Amino acid sequence: xxxxxxxxxxxxxxxxxxxxxxxxxxxxxxxxxxxxxxxxxxxxxxxxxxxxxxxxxxxxxxxxxxxxxxxxxxxxxxxxxxxxxxxxxxxxxxxxxxxxxxxxxxxxxxxxxxxxxxxxxxxxxxxxxxxxxxxxxxxxxxxxxxxxxxxxxxxxxxxxxxxxxxxxxxxxxxxxxxxxxxxxxxxxxxxxxxxxxxxxxxxxxxxxxxxxxxxxxxxxxxxxxxxxxxxxxxxxxxxxxxxxxxxxxxxxxxxxxxxxxxxxxxxxxxxxxxxxxxxxxxxxxxxxxxxxxxxxxxxxxxxxxxxxxxxxxxxxxxxxxxxxxxxxxxxxxxxxxxxxxxxxxxxxxxxxxxxxxxxxxxxxxxxxxxxxxxxxxxxxxxxxxxxxxxxxxxxxxxxxxxxxxxxxxxxxxxxxxxxxxxxxxxxxxxxxxxxxxxxxxxxxxxxxxxxxxxxxxxxxxxxxxxxxxxxxxxxxxxxxxxxx
Numbered sequence: 001x002x003x004x005x006x007x008x009x010x011x012x013x014x015x016x017x018x019x020x021x022x023x024x025x026x027x028x029x030x031x032x033x034x035x036x037x038x039x040x041x042x043x044x045x046x047x048x049x050x051x052x053x054x055x056x057x058x059x060x061x062x063x064x065x066x067x068x069x070x071x072x073x074x075x076x077x078x079x080x081x082x083x084x085x086x087x088x089x090x091x092x093x094x095x096x097x098x099x100x101x102x103x104x105x106x107x108x109x110x111x112x113x114x115x116x117x118x119x120x121x122x123x124x125x126x127x128x129x130x131x132x133x134x135x136x137x138x139x140x141x142x143x144x145x146x147x148x149x150x151x152x153x154x155x156x157x158x159x160x161x162x163x164x165x166x167x168x169x170x171x172x173x174x175x176x177x178x179x180x181x182x183x184x185x186x187x188x189x190x191x192x193x194x195x196x197x198x199x200x201x202x203x204x205x206x207x208x209x210x211x212x213x214x215x216x217x218x219x220x221x222x223x224x225x226x227x228x229x230x231x232x233x234x235x236x237x238x239x240x241x242x243x244x245x246x247x248x249x250x251x252x253x254x255x256x257x258x259x260x261x262x263x264x265x266x267x268x269x270x271x272x273x274x275x276x277x278x279x280x281x282x283x284x285x286x287x288x289x290x291x292x293x294x295x296x297x298x299x300x301x302x303x304x305x306x307x308x309x310x311x312x313x314x315x316x317x318x319x320x321x322x323x324x325x326x327x328x329x330x331x332x333x334x335x336x337x338x339x340x341x342x343x344x345x346x347x348x349x350x351x352x353x354x355x356x357x358x359x360x361x362x363x364x365x366x367x368x369x370x371x372x373x374x375x376x377x378x379x380x381x382x383x384x385x386x387x388x389x390x391x392x393x394x395x396x397x398x399x400x401x402x403x404x405x406x407x408x409x410x411x412x413x414x415x416x417x418x419x420x421x422x423x424x425x426x427x428x429x430x431x432x433x434x435x436x437x438x439x440x441x442x443x444x445x446x447x448x449x450x451x452x453x454x455x456x457x458x459x460x461x462x463x464x465x466x467x468x469x470x471x472x473x474x475x476x477x478x479x480x481x482x483x484x
Contacts, residue, residue: 043099052089055096056081066126067118070170072342073417074115078105078124085129087200087208087233093125094206094231097475104204104476106227108145109172113345114446116227116478117175125231127174132234135159140197142236145174150335157328161239164189169335174232178225179442180396182404184295184334187383188277189240193222194390198236204229204471212236214393220466223396224456226441228463228482229470243278243297246330247323249309251316253290258366264290265361265378267315269354271308273402276301277383281308285376288369292316297327342417344424345408347443348376349436350401360434364427371423373416375408397457398438406443444480451480 048055056063057080066081079102082093097104103122110117110128118124130144133155141161143152150169156162164185166176173192181192189195198212199221209230211218221232253264265283272281278298284291292312296305313319351357357364368374382402384390391399407427409420428447439445439454452460460482467474467482474484 043095045099046092046095048092048096049088052084052086053092054083055093056083066124066128068340069110069112069115069118070340071111071113071115072340073344074118076115076118076120078119079121081124081126083126083129084233087202090125090127090202090231090233091206091208093123094202094204094475097123097125098206104231105478106174106231106476108174109148109170109176111168111171111175112444114444114479116444116480119478127231127233128172130233136236140236140238142198142234143173145172145232145235147173149173149176150338153328153331156239157242157331160242162189162242162327163192163195163237163239165192167331167334167336169332170338173235175226176442177235178221178223178232180223180440181442182379182381182385184246184280184297184331185240186381186385187275187280190384190387190390191223191394191396193394193396194385194387195238195240196222196235197238198234199232200234201230201232201470204473204475209470216462217466217470219393220395220463222394223441224459224463224466224482227476227478229467229476231476242327244327245324246295246297246327247321247325248330248333249294249296249305249322250320251290251292251309251312252318252320253316254288256285256288256290256369258362258369261285261290261365261369262361264292264315265365266354266358268292268312268378269403271311272380273353273382274304275308275380276304279305279380281380283378285365285368287372287374290316341410342412342414343408343410344417344421345406345443346424346428346445346448347439348405348407348427349431350398350438350440351378351403351405351436352401353403357431357434357436360430363430367423367427367430371420373409373411373420374423374427375410376405376427377408378403378405395456395459395462397459398440401438404440446479448480452482455480456482 063081084090084093105119105124107117107124107126108128128146130146132144134142148170152173162185165181166183177192177196199218201209268283275281278301279296282293294309368376381404386399409424411417411420437454441455448454456463463482468484
């Protein structure tokens with residue numbers, strides 16, 4: 001089967017190639033006869049060069065492989081998948097979408113919690129094969145947006161450089177960055193998008209934009225670019241000197257009831273806020289078992305970290321201090337599952353402090369500890385993420401909220417889904433009724449009632465303006481994309 005859609009391709013060539021020649025000749029004859037020539041604005045079939053792009057449909061074996069997404073709960077079947085290898089390939093894909101009058105979604109790593117990187121109609125522009133990496137003289141790095149985190153770390157860490165990004169090995173750098181992006185190093189160096197210095201973007205009309213400096217488009221892509229108004233093919237990032245080691249501290253508690261779990265959470269909030277910027281902490285309540293993680297990579301911060309760890313260990317069942325490990329080996333322990341699985345994850349709110357959830361957290365904890373497969377996690381962000389200068393160059397609206405939470409659920413069989421989703425939605429409703437509205441765009445949920453303001457806050461009008469500029473026909477869209 002040809003990768004150029006054998007059933008349609010002959011027709012497309014006629015319309016887009018021979019047809020263009022006929023129209024041109026007709027115009028020439030009109031001009032010779034003194035008639036006014038009217039420019040033909042009919043969309044033309046783009047030239048689909050195999051070194052730039054391959055387009056697959058459902059009958060193709062390659063289509064079946066590319067259609068797989070990380071979340072087995074959501075497997076969709078787009079009309080076409082355009083696998084792009086170059087920026088020119090993305091231009092051709094967008095022109096193909098215009099010619100066929102298709103809506104477009106964009107896929108890099110395919111990790112979208114709600115399947116926003118696929119569709120049951122339209123065209124998927126898949127940039128996952130665009131993995132070129134280039135080092136620049138100033139230690140910045142230019143990468144294709146198809147790179148996933150483990151590939152990026154394999155390039156960065158041997159050169160003793162880091163980027164403040166996540167830890168899930170197979171997440172695409174494109175989606176991660178465009179929604180903000182955070183990880184172990186963000187409290188010191190900011191969000192992943194804060195290190196983004198330049199982009200190459202193809203807009204909804206197939207035009208190429210090179211954006212850098214104080215560009216409004218670049219700014220919009222720092223927290224607001226996920227599948228909204230363009231396909232980014234290249235990113236240039238500032239990188240930082242990697243730490244010499246990485247160390248993890250853990251406190252574990254077992255057989256928790258609601259009262260004790262709430263006390264541990266409140267204490268963790270109070271203590272985690274005092275951690276140095278070189279540290280990250282996560283409160284992970286998995287059923288009746290709690291794991292509190294603290295990480296550090298700076299000798300100057302060890303004393304402060306130990307104070308927090310010791311205080312938490314006193315009220316936990318067990319505490320362990322890991323060895324100081326080389327960063328490449330240490331990070332791999334946090335890579336997580338690297339194959340598709342059944343799950344439902346979503347943001348559970350971004351908070352200023354414990355007081356914002358104190359009035360509803362009892363019911364949340366009770367549901368988590370009585371429902372096998374549910375996890376409630378809160379992470380410390382804050383630090384230099386809450387930087388006035390960084391905010392001026394981005395559209396990320398929640399920098400002043402230092403605690404970011406996530407509700408997770410996992411299962412092995414489809415028959416387990418309904419019960420978990422019911423409990424999941426009950427918890428979400430508790431938070432919503434309590435007034436929790438700020439959410440992290442990279443942890444979306446299809447049921448968020450006010451998703452645009454929840455994700456983008458005061459920057460929504462600015463992003464709508466960019467959408468109008470780059471994609472006035474609303475060609476690039478998913479269920480929660482910014483609309484014109």
